Amino acid sequence: MADRVQRERAQQRAEEVVEAIARSSHAVDYDAILDEIDSVLESDAEEYVRSFVQKGGQ
Amino acid sequence: MGIETEYGILAPDAPELHPTVLSAAVVAAYPGIATGTTLEWDDPIPIEDAHNRMLANGARLYVDHAHPEYSGPEVTSARAAAAYDLAGDAAVVAAARVASAELGVEIGIYKNNTDSQGASYGCHENHLLPRSLPWESIRWALPAFLVSRAVITGAGRVGIGQHGERSGYQLTQRADFFETAEGIQTTQRRPILNTRDEPHAAPSRYRRLHVITGDANRCPFTTWLKAGALAGFLACLEASALPGLELADPVAAFSTVSHDTSLTALLELADGRRLTALDLQEAFSEAVAADAVRRPEAYEADVNAAWAQVLSDLRNDPAVCADRLDWVAKRELLMAYAVRLGLNPDDAWGGPRLAQLDLAWARLDRPGPFDVLEKAGRVRTLVTPSEVATAGVEPPSDTRAWLRGTLVRLVPERVMAASWDWMAVSDTDGRVHRLDLSEPTGLTAERVGAVPDAAAVDALLRRLA
Known part of the structure; x- marks a missing residue:
């Protein structure tokens, strides 16, 4: 009985670890993406944001 | 159903060109097969100017309030709505490219809904309803749905307030521009419930529900779920199978939901209960799922399943929705960018770098952050590029x-x-x-x-x- 509970707990921990890894790999590796994004952004952020003015709209 | 989008437009090197002139040049330059630019329009569509064109895919491309606007053709599924929405992006970008070459000025096209300097422009949804469904039922049921769905449909925005006067990140582009509960107007004192009822069909049989609260979305999944969940909600309303969930103050609740990235804010109901936006969406999603068991033909099963899954994911860990929802995908990227710049994310929202990335996210006419994410496989694709190309030239x-x-x-x-x-x-x-x-x-x-x-x-x- 105790053995089974322990096995189940171990199993549960393993699943949690796998899940955590999946989540962290989901959350990181933005580096290469951000490198590419940096290269497509205007150099003067402040001027770009200030000049974005729209007229009216529904 | 159908989706119409007003695009942001900017020619930074030619500030003397009025955006209405720019928009007209874009519409006139559309390079695909379309009617001419001088068609006469019958009521109820006013002739704002000569730039009204019908495209070979059944859509309409025109100038509206100083923006190029694309109204997708009438479709019967959320998937088709998403495909024709993407075809609209492609049509406006192609037209802007030609106009840009003709005028000799760079023309930027943006799929967002505010400049954070006081202006907002819409992405409206239209659903055909039977005239027999009384407006009182719609008025009773719809506000709580439209307000709470921001947790799914929000495009994400850096800045809070109509002029971005407070720093921070919020779920939607549009919420700060809604000031009344109900009304027919769309350009000022915008109402949560828009009463404009031009069915463009026999008025004795049909009503057109015109929804103006939504954001224009980049993730095709978000567009698909936005269209499909609203269609499901309306089918459930027609069957009188919705739970009674009426907000005490929908206008205030819309801001509350949009400003609450933790998704835990409590909203007061007319009967005194207090529920979160996720609670409300789950109640609607469950009611739809239950009615779909009785009447499967009235619903899109894949939409219902995806809706329930997204709500469950949002409750457990919103970050896992970065592959599906605009506001999550953008927030994850902005936070990673803030870290790279050595900024404390909580302080960085007010600076120009994150606001710049927010605008670049919406820009369609050149590769930007959204395209980079999509290319890296971080955004779930829903319709293939060839389906979008077909939707650009063939009607439903x-x-x-x-x-x-x-x-x-x-x-x-x-x-x-x-x-x-x-x-x-x-x-x-x-x-x-x-x-x-x-x-x-x-x-x-x-x-x-x-x-x-x-x-x-x-x-x-x-x-x-």
Whole structure:
């Protein structure tokens, strides 16, 4: 009985670890993406944001 | 149903060009098959200017309030709505590219809904409802749905307030621009419930529900779920199978939901209960799922499943929705960017770098952060590029848009006038035939039959007029 509970707990921990890894790999590796994004952004952020003015709209 | 989008437009090197002129140049330059720019429009669409064009896919491209606007054709599924929405992005970008070359100025096209300097422009959804559904039922049920769905449909925004006067990140582009509960207006004191009821069909049988609270979305999944969940909600409303969930103050609740990225804010209901936006969405999603067991034909099963899954994911860990929802995908990226810049994310929201990335996210006419994420496989694709290309040139086959688009594709120069519910088309002898398209699911491919080429159009006009 105790053995089974322990096995189940171990199993549960393993699943949690796998899940955590999946989540962290989901959350990181933005580096290469951000490198590419940096290269497509205007150099003067402040001027770009200030000049974005729209007229009216529904 | 159908989705219409007003695009942001900017020519930074030619500030003397009024955006209405720029927008007209974009509409006129559309390089695909379309009607001319001087069609006459019958009521209820006013002639704002000469730049109104029907495209071969059944959509309409025009100038509205100093923005180029694309109204997708009438479709019957959320998937088609998403495909024609992407086709609209491609049409406006292609048109802007040609206009840009003609004018010799760079023209930026943006799929967002505010400049954070006081202006907002919309992405409206239209759903056809039976006239027998009383407005009182809609008024009772819809606000809580529209307000709470921001957790799914928000495009994400850096800045809070109509002028971005407070720093921070919020779920939606639009919420700060809604000031009343109900009304017909769309450009000021915007209402959560818009009462504009131009069915573009027999008014004795149909009502058009015009929804103006939504954001324009980049993730195709978000667009698909936005269209499909609202269609499901309305089907459930028609069956009187919705729970009674009425917000005490929908306008205040819309801001509350949009400003709460933790998704835990409690909203007060008219009966005194206090629930979160997620609680409300779960209640609606469950009611829809229950009615779908009884009437599966009234719903899209994949939409219902995806809706329930997204809500469950949002409750457990919103970050896992970065592959599906705009506001999550953008927030994850902005936070990673802040870290890279060495900024404390909580302090960085007010600075120009994150606001710049927010704008670049919305920019369609050149590769930007969203495209980089998509290319890296971080955004779930829903429709293939070839489906989008097809949606750009072919009308949906199962609505009247099929006849409209087919005639535009085959004889664009002979379409003398067009609206959603009628067209005037001349035959080869110059006689003008007026076609009645008032039944939205009337003149479909199946009902009209094959129209192989322009030579077959005369016979078709004689048969239909």
